[in-house]
Amino acid sequence: MKLIFCIISFFSFLQGCIEPFEAETQDFENVLVVDARLTNEEKRHEIVLSRSYRLEEGVTVPESNASVQIMDETGNTYRYIEETPGLYKSVSAFAAQPNVGYELLITSKDGKSYKSETAVRPTKIEIKEVKAEIEFDDLGKEGLQITLVNENPNAEAKFFRYEFEETYKIIAPYYNPFEFEVADSLYFAQGDFDSYEINIIARTEEARTCYTTNASTDINLSDSERNMDGQSGKTIVRFLRSDDFAISHRYSILVKQFAITSDTHGYYSSLESFSSSQNVFSNVQTGFLSGNIAALDSDELVLGYFEVASLSTERYFLNFTDFFPEKTLPPFPINCETTQAPPLVSFNPHLDGGFVVDEVGPESPLLTGILSGTIAYHAINEEYEEQPENLVQPIAGEAPYLVKSTECIDCRALGSNIKPEFWIE
Structure with missing residues (x-):
């Protein structure tokens, strides 16, 4: 054991x-x-x-x-x-x-x-070419097969191991140039009714276009010893289905070839x-x-x-539209069709009438979502009516803003807004 x-x-x-x-x-x-x-x-x-x-x-x-x-x-x-x-x-x-x-x-x-x-x-054996071609996987699903061709004319290196790092562009489908600012996260201030205060301000950081990088985890080996002409042949490095979000816009792969014993x-x-x-x-x-x-x-x-080992590398870029000009872009990984309107203030009803308010204050689904990073500003809720000042009994369930999942509006939830140095459009 x-x-x-x-x-x-x-x-x-x-x-x-x-x-x-x-x-x-x-x-x-x-x-x-x-x-x-x-x-x-x-x-x-x-x-x-x-x-x-x-x-x-x-x-x-x-x-x-x-x-x-x-x-x-x-x-x-x-x-x-x-x-x-x-x-x-x-x-x-x-x-x-x-x-x-x-x-x-x-x-x-x-x-x-x-x-x-x-x-x-x-x-060290240099990589001759990295390219992508439309192929089908074992389940008959269409996609892009990324392959490597390696020339080894002297047959000095016969065994190879491959890794890759893929980087792709993310564009937030419902990007908004404005964002939430939590001005007051306390319901009570100095013992008086104060409520929460959430403002809308202009963004100061890039949040529409981001980039994310993933590294391979599988073991990918190639053996050129069987090839009489000294060619290691075509090696499949990566297969991406046509509905893979990674190739939605622009995709890059850095192929690493290790000549090994x-x-x-x-x-x-x-x-x-x-x-x-x-x-x-x-x-x-x-x-x-x-x-x-x-x-x-x-x-x-x-x-x-x-x-x-002896390492050789080659970077390759591709665009989805270059291979599938008639297809719609792959689906975004998050459901962005759902729009919510979380209340700014949500009171718990009391059994004897009225509402329960402790020393901390009532719940705020809107504030909770903002602080947890799960929601982002989408639009003003046109159906919301501002509560009158000096209201003795606040109105429960009022929602001043419409929101969506943060990933749909702010790409930083899925990647970095810093463009990689190697990136080429």
């Missing part, structure tokens, strides 16, 4: 794709989990260390206060420091060099030592077979997934892999 559990905790850490289920740990082994990657990028590289957790806990436990370093075969040492719990970054920027062996060395806070096998960076490819293939199955207990032969990191002074198990 403990070996099965270790695998599940590692998959959850790397992929987040295991279906949650109720179970209790019968036998628990505290295992170090390592997520380490080194590439040809000149940057401060990251290594994440954690500990396995019990099934019923479901919370990653960071491995803090460890000593982490990478050594190459020429004698260079690259130290890492812990910036946040469990996240270690190299002290200085560096890049993995071709035909140089690298080793990962870890010493835990309790003095246990771990070491990886020597890993060598494969030759045969051993690394084999490790990820095994990991993929476990993580892609809905039930790891019945669909595959369970056991310990051995990586290339081991304890030096004990037979303690270690989960994870030290990967040294």
